[in-house]
Amino acid sequence: MQIIDRYIFMKFLSAFFYALTLLMVVVIVFDFAENVSRFMDYNISWIDVVFKFYLNFIPYFFNLFIPLFTFISTIWFTSKLSSNNEIIAILSGGVSFYRMLFPYLASAICIALLAVFMSNVIVPKAAYNLQTFKQAYMSRVAKTTTNFHVRNSKNSYIYVDRWNVGDNKGYSFCYDEMGESFVKYRITACEIQYDDSNKVWHLTDYTKRFTTQTGEKLIFGSRMDTTLNITPLDLSQDDKACEIMTFGAILKYIREDKEKGGGMSKYYIIEAHKRITNSLGAIIMTLLGLSVASRKNRRGVGVHLFIGVALAFVFVFLQQVSTVFSKNADLSPALGTWIPIIIYSFVCLIMIRTCQK
Numbered sequence: 001m002q003i004i005d006r007y008i009f010m011k012f013l014s015a016f017f018y019a020l021t022l023l024m025v026v027v028i029v030f031d032f033a034e035n036v037s038r039f040m041d042y043n044i045s046w047i048d049v050v051f052k053f054y055l056n057f058i059p060y061f062f063n064l065f066i067p068l069f070t071f072i073s074t075i076w077f078t079s080k081l082s083s084n085n086e087i088i089a090i091l092s093g094g095v096s097f098y099r100m101l102f103p104y105l106a107s108a109i110c111i112a113l114l115a116v117f118m119s120n121v122i123v124p125k126a127a128y129n130l131q132t133f134k135q136a137y138m139s140r141v142a143k144t145t146t147n148f149h150v151r152n153s154k155n156s157y158i159y160v161d162r163w164n165v166g167d168n169k170g171y172s173f174c175y176d177e178m179g180e181s182f183v184k185y186r187i188t189a190c191e192i193q194y195d196d197s198n199k200v201w202h203l204t205d206y207t208k209r210f211t212t213q214t215g216e217k218l219i220f221g222s223r224m225d226t227t228l229n230i231t232p233l234d235l236s237q238d239d240k241a242c243e244i245m246t247f248g249a250i251l252k253y254i255r256e257d258k259e260k261g262g263g264m265s266k267y268y269i270i271e272a273h274k275r276i277t278n279s280l281g282a283i284i285m286t287l288l289g290l291s292v293a294s295r296k297n298r299r300g301v302g303v304h305l306f307i308g309v310a311l312a313f314v315f316v317f318l319q320q321v322s323t324v325f326s327k328n329a330d331l332s333p334a335l336g337t338w339i340p341i342i343i344y345s346f347v348c349l350i351m352i353r354t355c356q357k
Contacts, residue, residue: 004090008103016073016111020062023069027061028054044137056130060243063118067281070111071312074104074289082293101290101352108286115279120247128244145237151260152229160192163235168194170235173203175228184211187226194232200225234260239267239327247275266333270326273337277319284344285312291351315340 032054039049081087090100145163152158152175161172173192177185189203203226208219233241234257242250250272257265292307318340326336 004095004100005103005106008100009107011077012073012104012107013110015077016070016107019073019076020065020069023065024058024062028058031057038138042137048133048137052133053130056126056133059118059122059126060130063115063123063278066111066115066118067278067285068312068316070108070282071285071289071315072309074286075293075309078290078293101287104286104290105283108283111282111286112279115282116275119275119278124244124246131244145235148235148237149261150230150234158228158230160235163232165232165236168196168232179211182211185209186211195225196232198225199227201228230260237264239264242268242271245271247272266327269333270323270337273334274323277337277341280341281315284341284348285315287348287352288344291348291354315344318343 044053078087087100091097144165146161148160148163150158156175156177159172159174159176160170163170170192171190173187173189175187176183186209187203187206188209189206191204193202193204194200195202203224204222206221206224208221210217210219233253242253245253245268250268254265254268254272257263257268288311292311319337322331322336322339325331326333
């Protein structure tokens with residue numbers, strides 16, 4: 001790595017972390033102002049607020065804004081180089097524009113690798129800790145889902161009329177095991193609850209019905225324990241649960257959900273692809289920012305920042321729109337998350353080829 005490479009590399013990364021640190025300070029101040037009354041209402045100590053809430057709150061937003069602030073940092077740093085005629089000096093010294101891309105790409109790849117690590121290691125763990133903290137200190141009304149059907153195995157199906165997420169308890173439970181032409185075995189229960197410590201399901205006020213060619217047999221009981229090929233996550237229908245999962249756990253859940261017919265796999269597919277596209281977004285935003293900011297402009301850095309922020313927000317807007325269409329329309333979940341990256345890749349190629357060299 002030559003002197004000019006080290007210079008651009010260090011300046012780029014320092015501008016990125018400085019801008020993102022300032023953003024985190026602003027986000028924390030606004031969030032604290034919004035939640036300070038709740039902290040006081042629940043008598044949460046300041047030590048818990050700092051070390052259990054905000055230390056787990058920061059990683060999510062830090063990772064969320066990585067592409068945007070990679071872009072802003074590129075615009076800011078490169079505009080300063082351009083306004084100081086440093087880019088002209090570099091190009092006049094025999095360094096081609098495409099050669100000057102190397103330290104920028106090296107910086108962007110480092111940031112992208114950081115985003116991958118945070119998305120799959122730091123952020124899921126922090127999100128889990130934050131969720132646990134809110135449940136323990138800032139309890140909310142438990143979410144309830146209704147009318148849930150799931151496939152337990154090849155020939156068996158489960159129905160739960162109402163599922164309470166907070167208590168891991170369901171009501172009006174039915175388990176059907178199919179024969180060749182009729183339901184050969186059925187269990188119904190007024191209540192069903194999951195015992196996480198023993199990994200079993202408790203059934204209350206249950207009825208077993210065995211059906212054969214010669215007739216039926218009924219068995220009644222007040223309580224029984226059994227195992228089922230489902231977990232509370234399969235019944236909660238929580239599209240945010242994937243945020244606390246690692247990448248491997250998400251892929252495993254997608255395979256299992258498709259087998260069970262749970263219908264939640266598209267949310268997890270979107271999350272899995274977003275963790276990749278969010279990281280690649282840092283590289284795309286770097287190239288786009290360089291192509292915008294390297295142009296010499298008499299009106300200074302402000303024009304570059306205005307154009308850059310406008311392009312960045314269009315990128316964020318496309319991400320949100322494509323995600324909504326993936327969740328609520330017929331757009332493929334995988335394709336929906338990649339559309340902004342594909343569009344902006346072509347935009348980057350055009351702008352890099354047409355920028356001043």
